Amino acid sequence: MVDIKRRRRGGEQPVVPEPEFTSYYGRPVLNAPVWRSPDIPGYLFLGGLAGASSLLGAGAQLTGRQRMATVAKTGALGAVTLSLGALVRDLGRPARFLNMLRVFKPSSPMNIGSWLLSAYGPLAGAAAASAVTGKLPKAGAAATAGAALVGPAVASYTAALLSDTAVPAWHEGYRELPYVFVGSGAAAAGGLGLLAAPAGESGPARNLAALGTALELVAFTRMERRLGMVAEPYRSGTPGLLVRAGEVLSLAGLAGASLGRLSPVLNGLSGAALIASSALTKWGVFAAGKASAADPKYTILPQRQRLQARAGEQ
Amino acid sequence: MSIVTDPAGETGYADHPPRMGFFTDTTVCIGCKACEVACKEWNAIPEDGLALTGMSYDNTVGLGASTWRHVAFIEQRRTIGVHDDADVLAMAEQATPGDGDGFRWLMASDVCKHCTHAACLDVCPTGALFRTEFGTVVVQEDICNGCGYCIPACPYGVIDQRKDDGRAWKCTMCYDRLGEGMEPACAKACPTDSIQFGRLDELRERAQHRVTQLHDSGIADARLYGADPGDGVGGDGAFFLLLDEPEVYGFPPDPVVTTKDLPAMWRHVATAAGALAACAAAAFLGALKGR
Numbered sequence: 248m249v250d251i252k253r254r255r256r257g258g259e260q261p262v263v264p265e266p267e268f269t270s271y272y273g274r275p276v277l278n279a280p281v282w283r284s285p286d287i288p289g290y291l292f293l294g295g296l297a298g299a300s301s302l303l304g305a306g307a308q309l310t311g312r313q314r315m316a317t318v319a320k321t322g323a324l325g326a327v328t329l330s331l332g333a334l335v336r337d338l339g340r341p342a343r344f345l346n347m348l349r350v351f352k353p354s355s356p357m358n359i360g361s362w363l364l365s366a367y368g369p370l371a372g373a374a375a376a377s378a379v380t381g382k383l384p385k386a387g388a389a390a391t392a393g394a395a396l397v398g399p400a401v402a403s404y405t406a407a408l409l410s411d412t413a414v415p416a417w418h419e420g421y422r423e424l425p426y427v428f429v430g431s432g433a434a435a436a437g438g439l440g441l442l443a444a445p446a447g448e449s450g451p452a453r454n455l456a457a458l459g460t461a462l463e464l465v466a467f468t469r470m471e472r473r474l475g476m477v478a479e480p481y482r483s484g485t486p487g488l489l490v491r492a493g494e495v496l497s498l499a500g501l502a503g504a505s506l507g508r509l510s511p512v513l514n515g516l517s518g519a520a521l522i523a524s525s526a527l528t529k530w531g532v533f534a535a536g537k538a539s540a541a542d543p544k545y546t547i548l549p550q551r552q553r554l555q556a557r558a559g560e561q
Numbered sequence: 562m563s564i565v566t567d568p569a570g571e572t573g574y575a576d577h578p579p580r581m582g583f584f585t586d587t588t589v590c591i592g593c594k595a596c597e598v599a600c601k602e603w604n605a606i607p608e609d610g611l612a613l614t615g616m617s618y619d620n621t622v623g624l625g626a627s628t629w630r631h632v633a634f635i636e637q638r639r640t641i642g643v644h645d646d647a648d649v650l651a652m653a654e655q656a657t658p659g660d661g662d663g664f665r666w667l668m669a670s671d672v673c674k675h676c677t678h679a680a681c682l683d684v685c686p687t688g689a690l691f692r693t694e695f696g697t698v699v700v701q702e703d704i705c706n707g708c709g710y711c712i713p714a715c716p717y718g719v720i721d722q723r724k725d726d727g728r729a730w731k732c733t734m735c736y737d738r739l740g741e742g743m744e745p746a747c748a749k750a751c752p753t754d755s756i757q758f759g760r761l762d763e764l765r766e767r768a769q770h771r772v773t774q775l776h777d778s779g780i781a782d783a784r785l786y787g788a789d790p791g792d793g794v795g796g797d798g799a800f801f802l803l804l805d806e807p808e809v810y811g812f813p814p815d816p817v818v819t820t821k822d823l824p825a826m827w828r829h830v831a832t833a834a835g836a837l838a839a840c841a842a843a844a845f846l847g848a849l850k851g852r
Contacts, residue, residue, distance in 0.1 A: 274623060338708055340707040400830075413716040425832070430837075432837065
């Protein structure tokens with residue numbers, strides 16, 4: 248039998264006793280997700296970084312911040328390439344990746360995501376190529392605009408991909424996870440701008456990181472409040488540690504960024520911290536979902552309560 | 562969610578056979594596991610581990626890529642008026658069947674539910690999972706690219722990935738046998754007719770009759786699981802008669818197809834994408850006065 252008691256946060260005392268439930272020898276009801284780390288959390292993180300970077304790149308081009316634009320566009324291309332690579336690598340049959348595109352199926356976020364990435368990838372590639380070589384500026388500008396248009400969808404659809412499962416911590420969080428994910432992506436893109444672009448052009452990157460972090464933290468807090476006991480995996484064990492480390496790093500990164508206007512080293516460190524914080528959040532969410540699927544109480548108790556509530560209504 | 566009685570017709574089959582299903586009456590299951598063996602033999606399923614669990618007579622543990630039938634075994638102890646030092650052999654000699662000493666074994670052969678609203682089928686990005694003309698759900702092994710999405714989508718923990726093969730596998734309700742007018746191997750092999758195969762509408766009637774019969778004979782715990790077309794998955798193509806709460810057998814008590822909330826998920830994704838664009842716009846506007 249699995250030990251159904253969970254470790255709690257240091258010092259925090261349970262207000263109510265662990266609710267009782269029955270299960271089949273403590274075994275999980277769900278089959279565990281077979282998605283592996285670092286492939287899938289990496290895919291989530293890099294998708295967010297890419298999508299938000301495309302917005303930063305387009306804005307930088309519009310406002311004449313050429314070096315920032317080049318950094319953001321090449322960053323977006325690198326991130327989406329790695330992201331797609333991670334997704335393919337995680338397949339049981341990587342050679343059959345293109346089967347993803349044999350149908351168009353809105354009921355499958357992974358199918359829609361594959362179509363999004365197939366549209367976004369070439370746009371990000373053309374935008375980056377034009378920015379780096381300086382050739383075909385008009386086509387480059389069009390690709391930049393296109394990537395900025397599709398980018399937000401690339402950064403957010405992965406939340407639906409996780410939520411559209413029976414995994415309690417992922418499914419129940421479907422109202423807030425998209426905001427957590429785009430916020431985290433914005434923080435990462437802002438961090439990349441701070442890390443790699445000249446300090447004179449880094450104002451918007453700093454702002455984007457601040458807005459993204461705020462959005463992420465607010466959405467995450469709301470999610471935890473709404474989810475009740477199903478949110479436990481986001482706060483306990485290794486997943487909880489990852490999420491908390493992400494929060495600490497993002498706040499540290501923001502503090503450093505606001506102090507670091509005159510110090511390129513501090514600016515760069517802050518940028519790196521923001522990128523790392525985004526990755527930690529995605530890893531934490533991924534791991535929390537796996538933990539919630541492994542413990543039958545997160546599947547059984549909410550369903551039991553739902554049945555009781557329904558019986559009470561009648 | 563509207564009640565769907567004809568999933569094959571909804572999928573687009575114009576002229577199709579009636580919806581077929583399993584009714585597993587666990588009250589007559591003797592735990593022989595002939596269904597597990599027959600399933601493996603007919604479908605040529607590879608070995609799925611020969612370890613002993615030590616938890617019960619159940620060494621199959623659960624459904625998976627290479628386990629399409631699983632016999633659950635539950636030993637329930639209630640307050641029994643015997644002491645630890647009792648002579649069990651003498652007790653066995655004296656015991657009469659069904660003398661109600663508050664001790665019982667529950668056995669149940671679990672299988673893919675072939676849901677009316679099947680999450681695995683909905684989320685499959687390649688279309689490898691499809692609805693057959695019999696209303697069942699089957700994986701096309703030549704299409705599946707092993708993305709693994711169906712696995713956490715299933716609310717019952719049925720489908721899984723075969724590690725050495727990479728693809729997802731589950732019960733096909735013996736699609737090949739159904740096409741020939743034969744019953745699935747597990748139902749054919751079941752010596753007590755605990756596993757009954759047939760038209761789903763007939764099975765539901767028969768099951769209701771059986772529950773009434775059990776209630777009349779004083780077994781108040783008897784209840785159907787997965788037979789209600791109004792439940793969260795639109796009713797199961799394979800449903801069960803149980804003698805205890807579903808979770809005792811490892812079933813989720815109130816499963817809901819995850820895609821029921823997908824329209825809301827897409828709305829939040831769209832709003833979040835808009836929020837990200839707004840953040841970026843604000844980030845550049847905010848930097849204007851700083852220049």
